[in-house]
Amino acid sequence: MKVLMFGWEFPPFNSGGLGVACYGLSKALAKQGVEVLFVLPKKINCQVDFCRLIFADKNPIDAEKILKAAYLSPDIYGKITQGLFAGRGLIDEVKRYALLARAIAKRESFDIIHAHDWLCYPAGMAAKEVSGKPLIAHIHATEFDRTGGRGLNEQVYAIEKEGFSKADKIMAVSNFTKQKVVKHYGINPEKIAVVHNGLDLQQTAQKFYNSLNLGGFKKKFKIVLFLGRLTLQKGPDYFLLAAKKVLQKNPNVYFVMAGAGDLEAQLINSAIDLGIADKVIFTGFLRDENLTKIYQLADLYVMPSVSEPFGLTALEALGHGAPAIISKQSGVSEVIKNCLKVDFWDIDQMAAKILAVLQYPTLHQTLSRNGQTEVQNITWDNSAKTCLDVYNSVLG
Amino acid sequence: MPSVCLYLQTHQPYRLKNFSIFDIGQNHDYFDTPANKNYLERITRKSYLPTNKLLLELIRQHRGKFKVALGLSGVLLEQLEESFPAVIEGFQKLTATGCCEILGETYHHSLAYLYSPSEFQTQVAMHNRKIKKLFNIQPKVFRNTELMLNNQMAKQVEGMGYQGILGEGADYILGWRSPNFVYQAKDGGKTKLLLRNYQLSDNISFRFSCRDWNEWPLTAGKFAAWIKDNQGRGEVINLFMDYETFGEHQWEETGIFEFLKNLPGEILKYPENNFQNPAEVIKLYKPKAELDFPNIVTWADTERDLSAWLGNKMQQEALQKIYSLENAIKETKNKKLLNTWRKLQTSDHFYYMCVKWFADGDVHKYFSPYESPYDGYITFMNIFNDLKLQLK
Numbered sequence: 205m206k207v208l209m210f211g212w213e214f215p216p217f218n219s220g221g222l223g224v225a226c227y228g229l230s231k232a233l234a235k236q237g238v239e240v241l242f243v244l245p246k247k248i249n250c251q252v253d254f255c256r257l258i259f260a261d262k263n264p265i266d267a268e269k270i271l272k273a274a275y276l277s278p279d280i281y282g283k284i285t286q287g288l289f290a291g292r293g294l295i296d297e298v299k300r301y302a303l304l305a306r307a308i309a310k311r312e313s314f315d316i317i318h319a320h321d322w323l324c325y326p327a328g329m330a331a332k333e334v335s336g337k338p339l340i341a342h343i344h345a346t347e348f349d350r351t352g353g354r355g356l357n358e359q360v361y362a363i364e365k366e367g368f369s370k371a372d373k374i375m376a377v378s379n380f381t382k383q384k385v386v387k388h389y390g391i392n393p394e395k396i397a398v399v400h401n402g403l404d405l406q407q408t409a410q411k412f413y414n415s416l417n418l419g420g421f422k423k424k425f426k427i428v429l430f431l432g433r434l435t436l437q438k439g440p441d442y443f444l445l446a447a448k449k450v451l452q453k454n455p456n457v458y459f460v461m462a463g464a465g466d467l468e469a470q471l472i473n474s475a476i477d478l479g480i481a482d483k484v485i486f487t488g489f490l491r492d493e494n495l496t497k498i499y500q501l502a503d504l505y506v507m508p509s510v511s512e513p514f515g516l517t518a519l520e521a522l523g524h525g526a527p528a529i530i531s532k533q534s535g536v537s538e539v540i541k542n543c544l545k546v547d548f549w550d551i552d553q554m555a556a557k558i559l560a561v562l563q564y565p566t567l568h569q570t571l572s573r574n575g576q577t578e579v580q581n582i583t584w585d586n587s588a589k590t591c592l593d594v595y596n597s598v599l600g
Numbered sequence: 601m602p603s604v605c606l607y608l609q610t611h612q613p614y615r616l617k618n619f620s621i622f623d624i625g626q627n628h629d630y631f632d633t634p635a636n637k638n639y640l641e642r643i644t645r646k647s648y649l650p651t652n653k654l655l656l657e658l659i660r661q662h663r664g665k666f667k668v669a670l671g672l673s674g675v676l677l678e679q680l681e682e683s684f685p686a687v688i689e690g691f692q693k694l695t696a697t698g699c700c701e702i703l704g705e706t707y708h709h710s711l712a713y714l715y716s717p718s719e720f721q722t723q724v725a726m727h728n729r730k731i732k733k734l735f736n737i738q739p740k741v742f743r744n745t746e747l748m749l750n751n752q753m754a755k756q757v758e759g760m761g762y763q764g765i766l767g768e769g770a771d772y773i774l775g776w777r778s779p780n781f782v783y784q785a786k787d788g789g790k791t792k793l794l795l796r797n798y799q800l801s802d803n804i805s806f807r808f809s810c811r812d813w814n815e816w817p818l819t820a821g822k823f824a825a826w827i828k829d830n831q832g833r834g835e836v837i838n839l840f841m842d843y844e845t846f847g848e849h850q851w852e853e854t855g856i857f858e859f860l861k862n863l864p865g866e867i868l869k870y871p872e873n874n875f876q877n878p879a880e881v882i883k884l885y886k887p888k889a890e891l892d893f894p895n896i897v898t899w900a901d902t903e904r905d906l907s908a909w910l911g912n913k914m915q916q917e918a919l920q921k922i923y924s925l926e927n928a929i930k931e932t933k934n935k936k937l938l939n940t941w942r943k944l945q946t947s948d949h950f951y952y953m954c955v956k957w958f959a960d961g962d963v964h965k966y967f968s969p970y971e972s973p974y975d976g977y978i979t980f981m982n983i984f985n986d987l988k989l990q991l992k
Contacts, residue, residue: 453621453622541972542955542974543972543974544972544974544975545971545972552620552622553620555622556620556621556622556978557978559621560621560978560981560982563621564977564978564981566913566914566917566977567914567974567977567978567981569913570912570913570914570955570974570977571974574955
C-alpha cells in the first residue's frame with residue numbers, strides 16, 4: 205500500500221503536536237509495511253529513513269519561520285510574514301500548496317491520499333481531483349479548538365468543512381474531536397473514525413534525572429510545568445490563576461511555562477499583576493534535549509487546555525515519569541486513567557490537586573509509576589494499525 | 601441431605617465529601633450527607649424494601665422451611681434508622697419469624713482486625729449491642745469484613761463467644777476438597793468454618809443477567825437442579841452474596857425477583873433438600889477436615905486476598921495513618937471525634953483507592969463517589985490531616 209500524505213510541518217521544524225504526530229504516525233505506518241510519500245509545503249533541511257519526503261516548494265524563502273507561524277490565526281500570520289514576501293497571507297500559502305500538490309499527484313503513483321488538518325485539505329482535495337484516489341482527512345484540531353469558538357475565521361472554517369465533506373473518510377484524534385466535527389460541521393458520525401495519537405518511546409529513553417539537581421534547588425522547591433503554545437486554546441491563563449492559589453498555601457513551588465505564543469507578553473504581565481512573577485519562569489519554545497530535561501525536572505505536569513483535541517504533551521510528561529493533571533476538555537483524558545483530571549475553568553480544584561500531588565509523596569509516586577507504565581501501551585504502532593484498518597475499509 | 605445456607609450481606613458506608621486541601625483547618629464536615637441519603641434512597645427503593653417484602657412472603661409461604669441469614673453493618677443500620685426506618689422494620693419482621701439469623705461483624709465494616717485487636721473487639725461489641733437493641737438477637741456465628749478469614753481469626757472469635765465463622769471457598773485453600781462441607785481451621789480452636797460456594801453464589805450475584813453466559817437465562821428450576829447435582833458430594837451449599845444483588849446489582853428488569861420468588865419452592869421440591877441458617881448448620885454437621893488458612897483470604901476479585909484494600913501504597917498508607925491516631929483519639933475522650941474516626945475506618949474508603957480497575961474494574965467503580973482512586977486518596981488524606989489538626 206502506498207499513501208500520499210500531506211503534512212505542514214515535520215520535526216525538527218515543528219511548532220507543536222501536529223509535526224510530532226505526523227512523524228510518529230508515518231514511521232509506524234512504515235513499520236506496518238505501508239509506503240508513505242510525505243509531502244511538505246516547503247523544502248526544509250530534514251531527512252528520515254522510513255519514508256520519502258517530497259517538498260512542494262523546493263526554493264522557499266524563510267520556510268522555517270513561516271511554517272512555525274501556521275498555528276497562529278491567519279491575521280497574526282499575515283502580520284508576521286509581512287515584509288517577508290509581498291502580501292502573501294496564510295490562506296494564500298495554503299492555496300499555493302494545493303496548486304503544487306496537483307503536480308505532485310500527477311507525477312507520483314499511490315493508492316490513497318491522507319491530509320492533516322485544514323492547512324493540507326486543499327492540497328488533499330486537489331490530489332484527489334487529479335488522481336481520483338480516495339481522500340482521508342485527518343483532524344488534529346478544529347478552528348473551534350483554536351479559537352474557543354470566539355472570533356472564528358470564516359475562511360478556515362469553510363476549508364475545514366469542505367475538506368470533511370470531500371473526504372471519503374475522516375480520522376479524528378479523539379472522540380472529543382469527533383463530537384466537535386459532528387456538532388459544528390454537521391458531519392455524519394459514521395464517516396469519522398477515531399485514531400488516538402501515541403507516544404514515541406524513544407523520546408523518553410534519555411535520562412537526565414541524576415544531573416538535574418540544580419545545585420540543591422530541587423531539595424527545597426517543587427516545579428510545576430505547563431508546556432504548550434501560549435495561546436488561548438491551551439489555557440495558560442488558568443494555569444497562572446491556579447499558581448497564585450497554590451503559592452498562597454505553599455510558597456516553595458516554581459511554575460515553569462515552556463512554550464511560545466501570542467499570549468506570551470500578556471501572561472508575563474498577568475504574572476506580575478498577580479504578584480507571582482518571581483515564581484513563574486518563562487522558557488520560550490523548547491525542543492530535543494531541553495524538552496526532555498524540563499519534563500524530567502518537573503514534579504508535576506499540568507495541561508489546563510480549554511479545548512484539547514488530543515494532548516500529546518500529557519503522554520510525553522507521563523512517559524518521563526511526571527504525574528499529570530489534565531483538562532477534562534481533552535482527547536487524551538479518554539485514553540489515560542492514571543492521572544488526575546479537572547475542568548479547565550475550575551481553578552480551585554486545579555490548585556487543590558496540584559497541592560495534593562506536591563504534598564503527598566505516596567500519591568506522587570503512585571501516579572508517576574502507574575502513569576509511566578500506562579503510556580507504554582499507548583503507541584504509534586497501535587495508531588498505525590487502526591489507521592491501516594481505515595485505509596483498507598476505504599479501499600474496500 | 602444437602603442443606604442450602606443463604607447468607608445476604610448488606611452494608612453502605614458513610615461516603616466522604618469532596619474535602620479539598622483548602623478545607624483543612626477550615627471545617628470538620630467530612631461526610632457527604634445528601635449524597636449518602638441519595639444512594640440509600642435508591643437502594644432502599646430498588647432493593648431493600650422489595651427484597652425484605654419478598655423474603656418475608658417466602659418464609660410465610662414455606663412455613664418456616666425457607667431460611668435466610670443476614671449481615672447488617674452498624675453504619676448501614678445507623679443510616680437507615682435516620683432516614684429509612686421502614687427498612688429496619690422490614691428486617692425486624694424477618695427476624696421475628698425465627699427463620700432469619702443475624703451474624704456478628706464489626707460495626708463499621710472495617711479492617712480493624714488487621715490493625716488493632718482492641719479496636720476490633722470494641723467494634724464487634726458495638727455491633728452486638730446494636731443487634732441486641734434492634735432485633736433482640738445474640739449472633740452466634742461471625743463474619744468479618746469482606747469474608748476475611750485466617751487460622752488465627754478462627755481462634756480469636758472462639759474466645760469472643762462465636763461458634764462459627766464464614767469464609768471464602770477459595771480454590772487455593774480447598775485444593776481437591778469441596779466447599780460443601782463444614783471445616784475447621786488449623787490451630788483455629790473449635791470454631792467451625794462455613795465456606796462460600798463461589799461458583800453457585802456468583803452464578804446468581806455476578807452472572808445472573810450476563811447474556812454472554814452459556815447458562816443465561818438462569819431459572820430457579822435450573823439452579824435447584826445444580827443444587828441437587830451436589831447430592832452425595834456435600835452436606836451444605838453456602839450461597840453468600842451481597843443483599844443488594846436483588847434489585848440493585850441485578851435490576852428488577854433482569855427477572856432477579858422472579859428468580860428469588862421461585863427459588864425456595866424449586867429447591868424444596870427435592871425432598872432431601874432443606875434450608876438451614878449458619879448456627880443450625882454447625883450443629884447439624886461435623887467438621888470434615890482441618891484446613892490451613894495461613895494468610896488472610898477474602899471473597900474479593902480474582903485474587904481472593906486483601907489486595908483490593910491493601911494492594912497499593914496509597915491504601916497501605918491511608919490505613920496506617922488512620923490507625924496511627926488510635927491512642928490520641930481515645931485519649932481525647934471526645935465521643936464525636938471517636939465516632940468520626942471509626943467511620944473513617946470503613947473498608948470502602950480504601951476499596952475506592954484500588955487501581956486494579958483494569959480487569960476487576962467495574963466492581964470497584966460501583967458506588968464509588970470518586971472520579972479515580974487517586975481522588976479517593978486525596979480526599980481521605982485531606983480529611984485525615986484535618987482530623988489530626990483537631991487533636992492538637
